[in-house]
Amino acid sequence: MKVRIEVTYKTPKKTEIFFKSEEMTIGEALLISDDLEKTGRAKNLTFIDTYDTTWKRKDLQKYMDDLETEPHDITVYFDGGFNIEDRKSGLGCSIYYDQNGKSMRLRKNAAVEELASNNEAEYAALHLALQELDLLGVHHIPVLFIGDSQVVINQLNDEWPTMEPSLNDWAERIEKKIEQMGISPTFEVISRKDNREADRLATQALKGTEVTSNTERK
Template structure:
């Protein structure tokens, strides 16, 4: 989870001011807030998350303790590829997360043969990533999804209309799964070069190379 700090500060001579920090990971924000409190000059510190919900230091400490043993600070890279000659699709996802004070990267791919277009494969790859999150036990957390498909990212962000029935069905399926897991999604569009890891996983799936790995990084 990312938060910003809203701080009310008072100088030794009684001059008061308020300021708001940039967004940062909740663990970093907590360290800064506790350090500011040590000065004895902070009247109030409030944490504000991406949904504009406010938290006290006590509430944030409890949250950090609760999520420490579960996967959190999650980013999912996804990509789908479709081969017209074989009518097969390759799905790839790379999931980065933290758990018990350590950082991990999980890679997974799959080959499927019941899709008809590259756009459908891209949607299927995102759903594939959601299924992997469910297996990891991820729930009620913010998750960043990163892909190079303008169609998928812009449609799920509501910037482009979804006119094709098949793609609309995939979008609804994804939205249901996100709601079921209680995830707060952020969809980010990147270039294919910046999505190379997921792209390679999808390509390997099309070549019948199965990848399943989890690595501490």
Template sequence: MKGRLEIVYRTPKGAEVAFTSEEMTAAKALLMAEDLQKSGRLKQAIFIDRSEHEWTTIQLKAYLEEIKTEPHNITVYFDGGFDINTRKAGLGCVIYYEQNGKKLRIRKNALVAEMETNNEAEYAALHLAIQELELLGAHHLPVMFTGDSQVVINQLEDEWPVMEKELTSWLDKIEGKLKEMGIQPEYKLISRKNNQEADRLATQALNEVEVTSQSEWK
């Protein structure tokens, strides 16, 4: 969870001033607030998440303690590759997350048939990632979804209209599942160069090389 920290600081002579931080993680915000409290001059500290929900430091500490054993700080990379001759698509996704004090990674790909376009393959890759999130037990938290398809990312963000029937079907399926899981999606467009891991998995799937793995990373 990310948001901003709003604090009211009191000087030794009683003057007060309010500050608003840049966006940061909840863990960093709590660390900053607790450090300021040690000075004895912090009058108030409120964390405001991206949904404009306000958290006291006590509530924020309880929340961070609660999610330690659950998947959190999740970032998903997805990519789809399409073979126009066979109408097959290779889907690849990588999920980075934290759980029980460890940084973990899931890598998954799949080969599917009867695709129409590369954009449909991209949507199918995102749907594969969401299925993996469901198996992981991720729910009721923000998730960053990262891909290199400008069309798909802009459609997911409602910046571009969805005209194709098959893409509308995928979009409805994805949004329905995210709502069911309580996932608050954020979308980020990156270059193909920065999406190499998911791209490689998609290519491996097209070459009928199946990958399913979970590992710790640093």
């Protein structure tokens, strides 16, 4: 979550000026608010989050303290593969996150048979990642989703139209799940080369190798 600061500043000559900051991390906002309050000239200092919710400083600090015990700073890599010969699909995702002062990596893959194209497999891989985030208890925080499917990323970013009914159904399912979890998503496309880990998990699933792991990153 990011917040902006709104504050009324009173000069030594009693002139009052209202300021509104750019969005920043909670840690940055708390640090800047400390400096402003030390001047003794800051009045009505409030924090506004992305959802236009107003926070008091003590509540924002408590949120920060609680956040340490929950998954945060989350980046998700996903990929789907489709074998046209046997109509099987492999799904893979890697989830990087911090929790309780540790940096963690969750890897998960799955083999499915009910899909009809590589694009569907890509959407299904993203949905698999969302299910894993749900199991982790992720909610109401920003999440970065990274994949090598321009179709999926551009459609979810509303840059490309979703013409195929099956893909439209997947997009709606993804958006409904994201809304249900309260996630603020960012979607980013990368090359397949840079998505090697998720690609490898999807390939392993196609070959019948199941992967489920959640380990600390050293």
